[in-house]
Amino acid sequence: MTGFQIRGARADEAQALTALCKRSKAHWGYDAEFMRLSDASLTIAPDLIAKGRVIVAEDGALLGMASLEPLEAGVFDLLHMFVDPSAIGRGVGRALFVAIAERARKENGTLLSIMADPNAEAFYLRMGAGRTGDAPSDSVPGRRLPMLEFRL
Secondary structure: OOOOEEEEOOHHHHHHHHHHHHHHHHOOOOOHHHHHHHHHHHOOOHHHHHOOOEEEEEOOOEEEEEEEEEEEOOEEEEEEEEEOHHHOOOOHHHHHHHHHHHHHHHOOOOEEEEEOOOOOHHHHHHOOOEEEEEEEOOOOOOOEEEEEEEEO
């Protein structure tokens, strides 16, 4: 992890983190209608940040972010995980994944549930997650997404 740091997000960064999520998703060539349908799932609200489960990678500029949401005792949803296109290939995603997994462990997490974008599935598999099936998208009707689990 060189040239950037991982830290907790600040509420005043919600708008900038939302823009980062949208840039990251758009990087994969999704059309305007897909992006419109995905808008709510790409929006980072200040109240999510206030829960203390949103982290960012930064080097003076925001490079990426990840967030957790508890599902049940010991199980967390990897709610968001996005890297700015300009930072892809710099180790930002790996550092964020390691840090968000550690955050879940500190809250007695034993499992991270991941509904992955198909373009990100290979990354999560490289990080040690295993595929458990697929599930319907929360945003795009008719779309199915890979479901993965990472043992903490």
